[in-house]
Amino acid sequence: MIGAVQNIISNPTLYNMTQSTITQITTETCLKAVGRPSFILMDKDIDTQTKKYSSVKEFLYQMTCLGIYLAAVMPLLKKCSFKLAGKLSNEDVFKAFKSSGDFLKYHKMDEAGKIAKLEEINRNLPTGDKFIKENIDENLAKGVVEVSSIIGSVTGLAIVAPIASHPLIHPIMKVMGLDKKSSEKPQEVKK
Amino acid sequence: MSLGTTVKNICRSIGKDNNPAYAVVAIATAKGIFRPLFTMMDKKESPETKKYAALREGLTEVIAIPTYLLCGTLAGKGAALFKDPVKAKMAKHNLRFVGVCTAALLVIPGLCSVFVKPFTDKIFHKNNKNENVKSQPDELNIVSKAEQTQLQKMPITQTGHLHSYPAKNVSMTAFTNSGMRV
Numbered sequence: 186m187i188g189a190v191q192n193i194i195s196n197p198t199l200y201n202m203t204q205s206t207i208t209q210i211t212t213e214t215c216l217k218a219v220g221r222p223s224f225i226l227m228d229k230d231i232d233t234q235t236k237k238y239s240s241v242k243e244f245l246y247q248m249t250c251l252g253i254y255l256a257a258v259m260p261l262l263k264k265c266s267f268k269l270a271g272k273l274s275n276e277d278v279f280k281a282f283k284s285s286g287d288f289l290k291y292h293k294m295d296e297a298g299k300i301a302k303l304e305e306i307n308r309n310l311p312t313g314d315k316f317i318k319e320n321i322d323e324n325l326a327k328g329v330v331e332v333s334s335i336i337g338s339v340t341g342l343a344i345v346a347p348i349a350s351h352p353l354i355h356p357i358m359k360v361m362g363l364d365k366k367s368s369e370k371p372q373e374v375k376k
Numbered sequence: 377m378s379l380g381t382t383v384k385n386i387c388r389s390i391g392k393d394n395n396p397a398y399a400v401v402a403i404a405t406a407k408g409i410f411r412p413l414f415t416m417m418d419k420k421e422s423p424e425t426k427k428y429a430a431l432r433e434g435l436t437e438v439i440a441i442p443t444y445l446l447c448g449t450l451a452g453k454g455a456a457l458f459k460d461p462v463k464a465k466m467a468k469h470n471l472r473f474v475g476v477c478t479a480a481l482l483v484i485p486g487l488c489s490v491f492v493k494p495f496t497d498k499i500f501h502k503n504n505k506n507e508n509v510k511s512q513p514d515e516l517n518i519v520s521k522a523e524q525t526q527l528q529k530m531p532i533t534q535t536g537h538l539h540s541y542p543a544k545n546v547s548m549t550a551f552t553n554s555g556m557r558v
Contacts, residue, residue, distance in 0.1 A: 194454075194470050195463040203473040209396045210403070212473075216481040224485035230493075274384075325384060328391030335390075335399045343406035347414055 206334035218247035250346035258341035266333030278326040281316045396473040397448040408437030435492045451475025
């Protein structure tokens, strides 16, 4: 039993997966989408209708944020950041790989695969330049990808998503019959 | 050290080992600033509701930041059980990730339900009390501010001022300030 737990904890696949900021944020947001509504539903001080309303709203908010982040913010930032880093820095790694996707494929390869990939790139070069494995700063390029992901996460989840999710959540809740405003309107008319 | 070198070093460090706490702490910090700001900018809500919601959101993130860091660090300590350095490095990172996930799923919502609601309730009840005190009208001041004449309560025979006229201590203000004030 302990051996199995140790194997899971030191699993290289899990390690490689969790090195990516996108995986970290996606997992964390999914857990928030489950955890926060559960805690709201467990609260004994609130009435059932309010609990239902708040928990559904929180769930929809987290999922909308995640959707906007994965669909709009990250693809845009991934493209721009690598190109920007290539323009600002003279490092070989940004010259050898055109996009962050190409670099990440190379980063996941074993030593032999990396050498073969660099030879392939060198063959296709129009000039006499040659890239060697020692000059490819993988940590820097990986860092650029991850830092841009963190910046994207902050921009997406803390600034863009709250603004964009607000007009999306209310119609969905109205369809579900949980929008508070629709139930409050008759009371206002009575007054 | 130039700015470019510093940025490069930060990128290299994150590229070498991307601590799961970095991203979540960065998001929590930004959320702690922007969520209350957006709430306060909402024109549809009443000012009291906005203040309450903004305080709750801000406090949630204030609790979240140290909790993420603490849970990640504490979970990472479990890697000391691994003797193989390669496995220990992987285990440290994976355990940090598990710690951050536990914080997001259980610890932060739990801490918030324990601390945030009572704290905000305490602040807002206090404010309401103060407002109630302010909103109450001042009590009617029916006591006259005119100078009160000190009348001798002891009989003249006991004071020893037999030859003095007893009304000589009474000043004219006692008469001019008396009566109904308009």
